[in-house]
Amino acid sequence: MVVTKEKIFTLLSEIPDPEIPVINISELGILRDIIVKDDTVEVLITPTYSGCPAMKQIEDDILTILKKEGVENGKVTMVYNPAWTTDWITPEANEKLRKYGIAPPEKTTMDKGALLGKPKVLECPRCKSKNTKMISQFGSTACKALFQCEDCKEAFDYFKCI
Amino acid sequence: MTSKEALFKYLLRLGDTSLILAQRNAEWCGHGPFLEEDLALTNISLDLLGQSNALLTYAAQVEDKGRKEDDLAFHRTEREYYNTLITEQSNGDYGKTILRQFFCDAFNFYLFSELTKSKDQTIAAIAAKSIKEITYHLRHSSTWVERLGDGTEESHSRMQDALNELYRFTGEMFEMNEVDQILIKEGIAVDLNNIKVDWDKKIVEVLNAASLKTSANTFMQRGSRDGIHTENLGYILAEMQSLPRSMPEAKW
Numbered sequence: 564m565v566v567t568k569e570k571i572f573t574l575l576s577e578i579p580d581p582e583i584p585v586i587n588i589s590e591l592g593i594l595r596d597i598i599v600k601d602d603t604v605e606v607l608i609t610p611t612y613s614g615c616p617a618m619k620q621i622e623d624d625i626l627t628i629l630k631k632e633g634v635e636n637g638k639v640t641m642v643y644n645p646a647w648t649t650d651w652i653t654p655e656a657n658e659k660l661r662k663y664g665i666a667p668p669e670k671t672t673m674d675k676g677a678l679l680g681k682p683k684v685l686e687c688p689r690c691k692s693k694n695t696k697m698i699s700q701f702g703s704t705a706c707k708a709l710f711q712c713e714d715c716k717e718a719f720d721y722f723k724c725i
Numbered sequence: 726m727t728s729k730e731a732l733f734k735y736l737l738r739l740g741d742t743s744l745i746l747a748q749r750n751a752e753w754c755g756h757g758p759f760l761e762e763d764l765a766l767t768n769i770s771l772d773l774l775g776q777s778n779a780l781l782t783y784a785a786q787v788e789d790k791g792r793k794e795d796d797l798a799f800h801r802t803e804r805e806y807y808n809t810l811i812t813e814q815s816n817g818d819y820g821k822t823i824l825r826q827f828f829c830d831a832f833n834f835y836l837f838s839e840l841t842k843s844k845d846q847t848i849a850a851i852a853a854k855s856i857k858e859i860t861y862h863l864r865h866s867s868t869w870v871e872r873l874g875d876g877t878e879e880s881h882s883r884m885q886d887a888l889n890e891l892y893r894f895t896g897e898m899f900e901m902n903e904v905d906q907i908l909i910k911e912g913i914a915v916d917l918n919n920i921k922v923d924w925d926k927k928i929v930e931v932l933n934a935a936s937l938k939t940s941a942n943t944f945m946q947r948g949s950r951d952g953i954h955t956e957n958l959g960y961i962l963a964e965m966q967s968l969p970r971s972m973p974e975a976k977w
Contacts, residue, residue: 613854614775643779644850646857699761700865701768705858709761725857 566634568597571604574632578624581617582704585663588621592651595642603636604629609647612705612725649724661688666710666721687712688719697721731907732845733787734807735914737797738904738950740780741808744798745958746829747773748965749816758819765865769826772858779851799969803959804952811894813957820873820880821887827866827931828891832898833859835923836915844912867931874935881936888937896945899924 575597576589588594588608595607606625610618622639629637649668652660657667666688685695692714700723702709707720750770757763781794812829816822837859840852874884899917901909908914932939948954968975 610775610854612772612775612858613779614771614773616771642850643854644846646850646854699765700861701761701765703764705768705771709764723861725861 566599566604566632568599571597571599571606571629571632571634574628575606575625578621578628581620583660583663583665585659586652586656590653590656590659592647592653593621602634603638604634605638605640607640607642609642611647615705647725649722652722660722664688664719665707666719668722668724685710685721687715687717689717690715695719726903726907728907728911729787731904732913733784734904735908736780736784736787736848738807740777740784740797741806742812742829743773743777743780745806745808745961746812746826747771747777748961749812749814750822750826752816753822762819766822769862769865772855772862776851776855776858779854783847783851795969799966803954803962806954806958806962807949807952808954808958809894809898810946810949810955811891811898813955813961814891814894815957817887817890818883820883821891823866823869823873824884824887825891826862827870828895828898828928830859830863830866831924831927831931832920834863835920835927836917839915839920843914848913867927870931870937871935874932874937884935885937888932888939892939893943893946896943897947897949900947900950902950 572589572594575594576587578588580586580588580591580593583591591611593608593611595609598605598607606629608618608621608625618641625639626637652668660667666685669685684693686693687695687710690712692712694713695710696713697708698711698718699709702720706722706725708723709718710721711718747770750766750773753763753766754770755763757766777798778794781797785792785794785797809829811825814821814825834856837852837856841849841856843849843852870884873880875881899921901917905914905917909916946955
């Protein structure tokens with residue numbers, strides 16, 4: 564059976580992020596490249612955060628799909644360079660995040676304010692109010708911060724820029 | 726010492742330092758002063774563990790003796806660990822934990838910023854990844870140091886106690902030996918004298934804002950560069966390593 568890079572890419576794009584299942588690993592920018600050589604397929608992935616516990620799950624999911632396609636010599640390699648950035652999340656995925664209740668990352672790669680302590684003005688993903696405040700820089704997962712809307716009073720996650 | 730041996734030791738130093746600090750912070754899991762801080766500390770811990778994982782994975786590759794990152798983490802004794810002494814100090818109260826974190830974050834911030842320019846491509850890549858995380862850590866810990874130091878009488882006195890206890894472990898973070906000499910020459914490692922200038926400046930700035938004072942004649946403890954530790958490390962490793970050592974075949 565002949566596997567092509569495109570075919571594998573389409574299949575792997577179905578894999579949802581284990582922690583934010585509304586977006587897949589391709590939209591999130593975790594899936595970097597696929598190298599097909601004879602009967603081996605090497606899949607390059609990059610972690611969002613160094614210690615992201617979802618990476619093992621993603622690796623297992625990739626290997627399971629490759630096996631199902633009849634690829635016996637599947638391999639997943641973790642690459643660090645270039646380092647993952649929230650800029651790689653596609654606009655469509657950002658919209659899916661918003662609908663899921665997570666405020667998508669504001670553009671501009673690294674928060675300059677992260678070090679200077681300038682608070683960000685974010686829009687509540689539920690009621691669109693800009694009257695929001697940060698509760699904690701660290702949310703339910705490493706990639707998110709916790710905010711609260713002062714108008715609808717709901718707490719919400721913010722996918723912070725890195 | 727060959728440059729390969731120097732690189733291996735340098736990676737152990739960086740990887741062990743992140744690993745032990747991660748382990749210490751993880752002790753707070755479920756015990757934080759309130760939910761958000763519990764989450765913050767464990768998130769920071771996870772970042773550090775991830776950084777350590779990348780560094781020790783590379784260390785094992787450089788060593789090239791068939792060991793893996795888990796072998797390095799779980800099957801070395803205290804004398805074979807090179808984490809800085811400050812990372813292994815007990816958690817104490819939340820103020821002490823946060824001050825320890827601040828000293829380490831400030832150090833990591835300047836060190837890893839420079840390491841992004843390392844001639845060793847793998848170190849540069851790991852540093853570029855880590856610095857994004859460290860920036861958030863530093864903001865978090867420095868804000869808390871200011872808030873607690875400049876807070877109530879009680880929080881101020883606890884922070885000052887923590888400072889009196891921890892400051893003596895900051896000197897050896899900047900100590901250099903043969904490992905550094907070899908790797909600086911090759912453009913791989915960073916001259917820690919330069920890091921110290923930036924670190925001092927940041928520490929003075931934040932401690933001033935927090936109305937905390939260091940005493941001028943602090944005797945600086947040393948030893949980690951030679952694998953000599955305070956008694957804390959043995960207990961940390963005993964807990965961290967007990968499972969893989971008693972059940973080497975365990976898989977999860």
